[in-house]
Amino acid sequence: MAEQAEILKRFGGILRVEKPSKQELPLLPEARDFPQVVLRFAPNPDGPLTLGNARPAVLCDYYARRMNGRLILRFEDTSPSVKPPLKEAYDWIIEDLEWLGIHPDEVYYQSDRLQTYYKYAEKFIEKGFAYVCLCKPEEFRSFEKRGEPCPHRDQDPSLSLSLWEKMLNGGLNPGEAVVRVKTDMKHPNPAIRDWPALRIDVAKHPRVVGFRVWPLYNWSCAIDDYEMRVSHVIRGKEHLTNEVRQSYVFKYLNSPQPVSIHIGRVRLEGSVLSKSRIMRGLAEGAYTGLDDPRLGTLKALRRRGFKPEVIRRVVLEMGLNITESTVKWENLYAYNREAVDWEAERYYFVKNPFTMIVRSIPQQVEARLVRHPSRPELGYRNIVLKPLNGEAQLIVSSKDVENLAPGSRLRLMSLFNIEVEHVDPHSKTVKAFFKSLEVPEKSSGIKLIHWVLPSDAVKTVVLMPDASLVEGLGESHLTRLEPGRIIQLVRFGFCKVEKVSKNVVNLVFSHP
RNA sequence: GCUCCGAUGGUGUAGCCCGGUCAAGCAUACGAGCCUCUCGAGCUCGGGGCGCGGGUUCAAAUCCCGCUCGGAGCACCA
Known part of the structure; x- marks a missing residue:
């Protein structure tokens, strides 16, 4: 097969040799009690997607397709003041996903679903699964630390309910009250103890107006995963304790909890992947835009010519591993080269130009530059060099000539061979004379350089x-x-x- | 400090649940050679790894314990 390809390539070069596809990832663990595999990618629209976000996004998409399931895109934009959503970021995210080849089956905005979160909150309060807590954060923390209930925990649900009304209608101010889910004040992990579910936040939201109570992550996430029948959750390991927090909600709802799979964070060698740091840098003018080539945003990677399948490949190679991994540029380069080499036509470009004056050229020379060394069928372009009185000028790169001693020989690719007579770094010129036309033997060690005609x-x-x-x-x-x-x-x-x-x-x- | 995770060559992974077939597979990087009018591609070959220390076992990368190192969480953020 490889031999055939080789032969065909020599003849017409129309066949591309495909690499065997890499191994498939293991299937997701079975989620009993769920009729269908449903995954969700749930970004906060507070910045552009980065290579770090690509990891859960690509994995969710991969498994949704692989296991005949559905993929939900859910914008988690419920923190108007602490993580203010950016109006433009919603579209950025959709665009970036699109580029990655990810087309969600459903799209939700949590800011549209506030009434849903309220409805469940009320139900939880009524049933005594949750209560309105009036402790100052520090006060509650001390109860939490000691593993003791705060004074509000055991108040009558009707009292909580009226306080809840006050939260909604303005009778209470930000910081004065919060709805807490009852868990276990003696839970070995203090972070699990009666966590907050909804709080008052009066900051302006870019999508909706008129709401002063906003759910916190664990509340909106658990309610949505429940309502949307999410079967598997693939998310960063920073959410490990959130899985335990949310387990109480599912218990109260008497519903199975989605299977959680926590993956490690991605680092990109020498790049910033933190959305907040990117946005800060942008505001300070440290970067030229979301697609500044120094950034690890998907927009920057796209701008730099990386193919989406390359991003998918590195992500799928990391798999569902919980360990943190660092992506090397070298790897991205290698994969992209493989993805792009076949289509990339070859052109000459001279960096830091030097003028080369060549004398004793016996005749007009026609250089035939092929568009692709492995694909003759793409054709070539002719560049004609017409010497005047046997002399012609060419432009070559300083790096190739500046340190050459007189007598050095060079091959100007596809053109002819010359011998250097004199290099003048100040005027950036090289004097040389024509030597011969034929391609030098490989063993000759003559360096090949590229060039451009001034004309x-x-x-x-x-x-x-x-x-x-x-x-x-x-x-x-x-x-x-x-x-x-x-x-x-x-x-x-x-x-x-x-x-x-x-x-x-x-x-x-x-x-x- | 408290609560959790994790540790396979330079990097990313496979294997670990169900110990032997693993003197550890793959990719990339690296080295050598071939090929090529590119510092690109292709082909062939090569070097390189189970964090440390105990234990269980006829047998441990795989099971158990301790240590070390790394990470995450402990927000009225997501």
């Missing part, structure tokens, strides 16, 4: 991963590429075309 050069600016700009000259063919295309600048690296105009080409560097 065929366009200013090219490449945005690098550290947000610096590399300027140089590229061949004019670059101006014919549509934005979004992935190309390879020969001996420089893979880049994504961002913007082209007649006079300048803007690229974003992907990786070597």
Whole structure:
């Protein structure tokens, strides 16, 4: 098979050799009492999605498809003051998921569901599963610490109910009251003891107005997972104790609790993945935007030319592991190269240009530059070099010539071989003379360099991963590429075309 | 401090529940060679790992205990 592919490639190069697909992840543990696999991805719309969010998102999507289930996207936007939702972030998230190939079957906004959370709260209070607590946070903490009930725990449900009314209608102010779910004041983990379910928050919300009581995470999450018949929850391990907290809600509802699977956090080597830090940096002007190449946002990765399947691949490779893992850029590069090499046409780009003056060129030379070394069927472009009195100018990269001694030989790829006579770093020029036309033997050790003709050069600016700009000259063919295309600048690296105009080409560097 | 988790080569993982077939598989990175008019791709080969210490057992990466290291939570955040 590989041999056949090789032969075909030599003949027409139309066959792409597919790698065998990697191993499948194990199936999710069975969730008894649930008729269907239902998963939810539940981000807080307070910033852009990062590689870190991609982990649960991709896993949920993977299992929803794999196990013939449903995927729910749920915006958890119930903290108007502490984690204020961003109006734009809702769309960012949908876009980013779309890019990853994730199309949720249902979308919910928790800010639309406040009445639902109220309804259950009332029911819980009536039945004595929850109560309105008027303790100051510090006061309650001391009861919690000692494992003793606070004075409000055992008050009559009717009292709690009237306090609840006051919370809703303005008779109580933020910080004065909170609804607590009764758990176990002697629970070995103090964090579990009578946790707060709803509180008063009068800050403005970008989507809805007129509400002053907002559910806290464990309340809205448990109620929603219950109502939406979520069978499996895949989320970060920071939620480990929340699973226990929420178990009380399911117990009171007399309903099975979804199977929780906690996964470790993702770190991206040398990048910031924390939404709050990203948003802060953005506000301080440390980054140029959500897609600043230094960021680990999905938007930045997309801008840099990473394919969504590469993100999916690294996520699926990490699997359902609870241990934290660090993604190496090297790995992303390798996977993306594999994803992109086949489609990336090759072009010449000269960084830090030097002018090379070549004399003694016997005749006009036509360089045939193939678009892809492994795919001759993509064709080539001819670049004609017309010497004047045997002399011609070329543009080459400083790095390739600045330290060359007279007598050094070079091969200008697809063109001819030269011998250096003189290098002048100040004027950035190299004098050389024509040596021969034929491709040198591999054993000769003659270095191959690329070049651009002055008559065929366009200013090219490449945005690098550290947000610096590399300027140089590229061949004019670059101006014919549509934005979004992935190309390879020969001996420089893979880049994504961002913007082209007649006079300048803007690229974003992907990786070597 | 308290409550929980986790630990397989540089990195990410498979195996651990149900001990032997694991002198540990895969990917990537790395090294060598082949191929190639790119510092890209492809092909072949290679080096590299079960955190430490005890115990159970004929047999332990797998079970038990202790230690070390790492992580998470202990918010009227999600």
